[in-house]
Amino acid sequence: MRISTLTMFGQSVASMNRQQSDFLKVSEQIASGRRVVNPSDDPQAASRAVGVDQAKAATEQYADSRVSARNSLAQTESILNSISDANISAKTLLVQASSDTLSDVDRQSVASELKGIYETMLGQANATDGNGRYLFGGYKDNAPPFVKDADGNVQYNGDSNAREQRIDASRLMPVADNGETIFKSVPSGAGYVAEAQSGNQGNVTFGGPQIRDVNDTDYGKDFQINFTSDSEFNIETFDGTNWNAVESNIAYTGNQDDSVQQVSFGGVSITLQGTPETGDKILAAQAGSEQREPNLFRTMEEAIRVLETPADDPAKKADLRNTLNTAMRDLDNSLDNVLTVRASAGARLNELDVVDAVGSNRMLNYEQTLSDLVDLDYNEAISEYSLRQVGMQAAQKAFVDVKGMSLFNYM
Structure with a gap:
């Protein structure tokens, strides 16, 4: 078989190039610290690594979202603490003013x-x-949620939604409560509140109301005491459109000297004293009902009005x-409600x-999985590096030896 000089040269060069390529590949792995530098190095591992990288990036994004959510909830909790303190201070002043x-x-x-x-x-x-967004306006966070109208009454202009933020793949968390929940709501356990209707001309005062029997068939219904004269009154309930008398012409004796009269309906009792005028009304309604919608600002406005x-x-x-x-009953209900909302914000902070x-x-697991897929084993890589270095040197020496061979040296 005849082997030409060109063939020997070509094989020697190809061997050196192959050895150099393997050597450079190991060098690149050591320099980058990665076993899979290019997808062609291990297509299956590279494909899995892309999926893990995406999951890791999403987890990092959720972590950033939780930082934002924590800031909003911490600010909400701080404001609710201030509202609680203000509520207690207002109640203290009203107790003082009642003297x-x-x-x-x-x-x-x-x-x-x-x-x-x-x-x-x-x-x-x-x-x-x-970020300049109003905390308690729901998703209408570009304008103040509470504004005074032409009559000086505070109106709520936000919406009834709680702004939410995704803090994890399976959790959408409310990060700010709306103003209705805080300032225009009562806790579910709030009882009855009595209120003398505006325009009363007599001097009847009330005490209570007190709940006597929650099993009464009429318990839970709002009712009002309507004085038809200074010695009689009707008990009326609301049918959704009008007030209708359910008990009529009840004798009133609370207008006598130092006497009081207890009126009971639906398992609820209220104590009356004083002399009424015809048409005077006293409402007894569940806090938060349509007849007695809660409003902390209205409560404060009424208290200020009567004190002035x-x-x-x-x-x-x-x-x-x-x-x-x-007002003191309303403030008690408002304080309970604010504390309930504050407890909810605290629970979300714990969550x-x-x-x-x-x-x-999860991030640690992703890091470990990525390391197993693409990171380099330095002990193995250094051994491979030394081996490839020896192989390249051997190929270079073999080429030098082959290049110097000639039949003329033996003739």
Whole structure:
């Protein structure tokens, strides 16, 4: 068989190139710290690594989302704490103002302090987060949720949704409660609230209401006491359109000296005292019902109004006592509601800690999986590097030896 010089040269060069390619490949692996530098190195591992990388990126995005959610919830919890403190301060002032020893001037001073608390509450209700969005407007977060109308009454302009944020693949968490939930709601366990209707001319005051029998067939119905004269009244219930008398011409004896009268309906009792005028009405309704919609700002406005009005006749004194009694009940319900919402925000903050821990463990698993798929075993790589180096040197030496061979040396 005849082997030409060109063939020997070609085979030697091909061998050196192959050895050099293998050597450079191992060098690239050592430099990058990865076993799979190009997809062709291990197509199956490279394909799986792409999927793991995507899952890892999504987990990192959820972690960033949890940071944002935690900031919103922490700010919400802080504001709710301030609202709770303001609520307690307002209740303390109303208890103080209920004392018969205070003069009209003293009550006006209390009203002035109550106004400061009222403005503080309104400012907190229109608080914004770090991005300039209003916290308690729901998804209508580009304008203040609570504004005063032409009559000075606070109106809610937000929506009834709670802004949500995805903190994990399977969890969409509310990160800010809407203003209705905080300032215009009561807890589910809130009871009855009594209220003297505006325009009453008599001086009847009430105590209660007290729940006596939750098993009464009429328990849960709103009712009102409608005085048809100074000695009789009807008990009326609302059918959705009109008030209808269910008990009529009941004798009223609370207008006698130092006497009180207890009126009971639907397992609820209310104590009355004083002299009414025909047409005077006293409502007893469940807190949060259609007849007695909760509104913290309206409660504060009514309390301020009655404290600023001189109680210089029996009717105004009765209005003062009744309004303060109603306001204190409303503030109690509002405080319970704010504490409930605050507890919910705290529970979500705790949940974020749990999801963070799970996310951290998941990231560790992804890192380990990626390492197993594409990372380099340095001990094996260094051994391979030395072997390829020796192989390349041997190929180079063989080429030098072959290049120097000639038959003329043996002739």
